[in-house]
Amino acid sequence: MLIKLLFLILGAALISELVPKNKLPVLWSLFSSTAVLYFIYRLSLIGLSPEIYINYPWLKIPNLSVNLEIVINAANIYLVFALLLLSLLVLIQNTFGRETAKNSVNGLVLLNLLSTLMLVFAGNYMQMIVAVGVCDVLVFSSIDNVEAKKKYIYANFLADIGLLSIFAVILGQGGGLELSELAKYAQFGHHKDFVAIFLLICVFVKSGLFLFHGTYIGLYSLGFNRLNFVLYAATPLTGYLVLLKTESLLQISHYSYPLMQIFSVASVLWGAIGAIVIDHIKEKAVYLSLMFWGLVYAYTAFDSRLENLDFSLLLTASFLLSQILMLIYTAASNETDVSAMGGFLKNLKFTFVLTLLVLMSYFSILINLSAVNAILAWSGVILLLIVSAHIFSQILLGQSHADEKVQAMLKNPSLFLCLPIAVATVLICYYCKIAPWMLLLIMTGWLMFFIIRPLRRLDALYENDNLQEADYISMTYDLLIVTPVKIFGRLLWLTVDFVFVERTIINSIQKALNFMISIFQHLHSGTLSAAILFIIFGFLVVSIVWCYGG
């Protein structure tokens, strides 16, 4: 059954990719959405504790025997549901949203869903790496902006090469392919610090944590739905899934957990600051996702790993919050600057209610997580409360800074766009145990922050062009790596190829040959001196043979 369902998704994806870009886009989008919905329905029929294990021999070449594993059990079923739900939401938004290449994007979303599922199912690291690589290629194809594409592929290509190297080290030392065997690497492996730290850096790059977040900041030029898809259902998620699957490798180095703690906390804080001070609404969404991924990594870093259900709920809630920003952006006729909004509450009452619902579900999940790690959960609650209240109050309250056209067109987005978000929020609320009093307290605090806006002084930063347009990470990268490498390469060409090989070796041989040719020409000139030289040479040869030959 599962195989058939996977093939159904593959079929729908291929159809979406093969039909022309603008041929019945809504119909084909609905077809894709129905395929995913059917998958969810069939999967829900087998309950929440299934035991499906399919092992298919994929590759059997010398040195390498890889099996394709498809495993669904109680440990990963929620993650599978979350992935399906996120993809379904992206597809529905695609169907009714303003996407220009609906069919193509739908195909990529479905193929990405398949590759991410293969990553979730992976029991060996070959399947894992292949799934990660395929996901990268798909996301690369779905990005329709040059600069964003460049940043994305450079970063993720390097991360992929890094991952390949790590597992090549393990494979070279006879570590086997099974992920369950990685724990034994501590006993037989070499270069343990190298493996653990390199692995961490690779997953940080993939998830776009602090210092590596430039890749995703550059995605602000994408359509909002595509952006949300990339931020929550694609590459950053694959980074985290790789971390989950290879966590046993981190334990082989003393540096890995402290490193992860530093990066995750820095990501949460940087994400929160960015979401507050940056004006562009899509960049705000990226910073919110940075905050989210930082928080998720922090749980692993502080030895309080999230359960699959908790992670799935948190992922969905965070995605929905980003979708709310997308609804506002759509309602405001694609206005990108939050500083050019304000006073939208009058026209967007339904969206506001939806926002409250999503935030309630998000806070509920975080409250539940206080049982796992209270400090992290409450830090998350406080930061989310401050950041989200600040952003939404800027958008919804106060005086409107929107231009007349935006103001005139401002209305709640269509029901087709809002309803799926509402349904998904209700689903989250159903699955997480809500603590009503605690939630009431937090929401009261949120409303206070929302109305009072204690951080309103920071609005002035929107006017600071240097801050808004700064791209310190790319600048540093260019200045410290790309330019020196180019200069060094040019110097090498001049010195090694041109001066040394061309001007020295080849020229010397050429001159030596010319010299010999001129001697022989001279000898064969038929003059008396040449004849005498020949005779002397002959005598010399005879003398040498006479002396040493016998």
Add this chain to the structure above:
Amino acid sequence: MESLSSLVNTVIVVPLLGMIFAAIAKENIKDNSNNALDVGILTVFANLFILWRLALKIDVTKDGWQIVEKFNWMENPKIEIVLGIDIFSLMLIAAVHLAVLLGMIGVRHYAYRQKALVVLSLMFLSMINGYFLASDFFSFYIFFEALLLPLFMMVGIFGDVKKQQILYRFFLYNLLGAVFLFIALMVLYNYQNVSIREVNRIVLAGRGEVLIWGAVFIAFLSRIPIWPSHYWISSVSVNISNPLVFIIANIIPLSGVYGLIRFFPVDAPEALDPYLLILEIISIITMLIIALIGFSKKDIHYKIFSYMTVYYIMYLLGALLPTDALLINIGFSFFSYLVIVSALEVIVAHIESQIGENNSCGVLYSIRRASIIFSFLILAAIGMPLSSMFLNNMVIFSGLLKFNIKMAVCILLAIILTSVSLLQQLFYLKYPSAEVLASPRECCITDISLKMFAFMLLIAILLVLSFINPLWFIG
């Protein structure tokens, strides 16, 4: 098996026959008919079919030559021509055929001396097939040298402005290799007449061991772009705009790597151990230098050459590891590698033919078919899971890491640099800069034809199939 053995020599004979047919094919310049080229393409397809038949009979789990054929050439001195095939040779022959086929498709619209081009490329194909099938000293040496002849003539006919200088370098380096190998093989033959695969079992006395094996090494290395012999190959690569000649020139290093693999399948002779370390150091330095130069240069031909060099040297270092376990992975990887590079070169040649001396920035933006294929090929080339290079390179790399982690890290750096420079090129060709957008090109740029696009799609599918299973064609 008896009937199949005749197929081995057929693999050499068919291109020779094709060459004759191509040479006598009627060439009508007025109606621009490509009779010779059609004969060439048909010949390659015919040989691919024969290879497939051979592949079906080969047991992939077995080591060593599987189908062997012997001919007595001379009684005194006793010279016997022995031909054989294994899965490694088969993968290389198939890859070279596909590469030449791609080159032929790429030169379809080149009117200048097309017949000569086809005749020489078929001659090259026949010679290189012979080289990959040879399992005795004499045929090995004959084919090793003979495969240079068509390339030499091609560079002479189709070379650009600096072709005299290039031919001079070409001759100089290859003469050196030829002389060294000839002397070494004569001495080895005098010691013991064995097959190529058993040659490393010959025990040479004293200093002779270093000299003879050293000569063999230098002969093969002269074909591989390792410093300073990289210079002649880079000169050829940069100064040839004809895609077929470029592809053939860049197959030459394969003959060097193959020679080393065949002579020393498990390990190089002990006497050479101290020199091997020096060779490895020079190889890695070359890799890094070429990768850095490729990164800094804007010329796409040099970038492709730098990419090829880095991978050739990586495969060479993999082959020099004291194990023969990686051999098959090197074969699988080589297959995709050659096909990818050849297809890339064909697209590049098409772009160059369209833009002439103009700025190529963003040229792919307006030619969608070429853009799709080019993007796919670049992603496959840099090691995304789109071809057999992905998993097999990982296995080769794991061997290198196991052997020497510092060396492997340097290789990794070189691979990253060349891959990033290919990506740079993709972005440069695919996305026009603001200046280009502001002043659109006056000339009209034509996309690759639908036929060529379909063929390139087939190549892409082939690469993906090789990723799923490198031996997909035998089930």
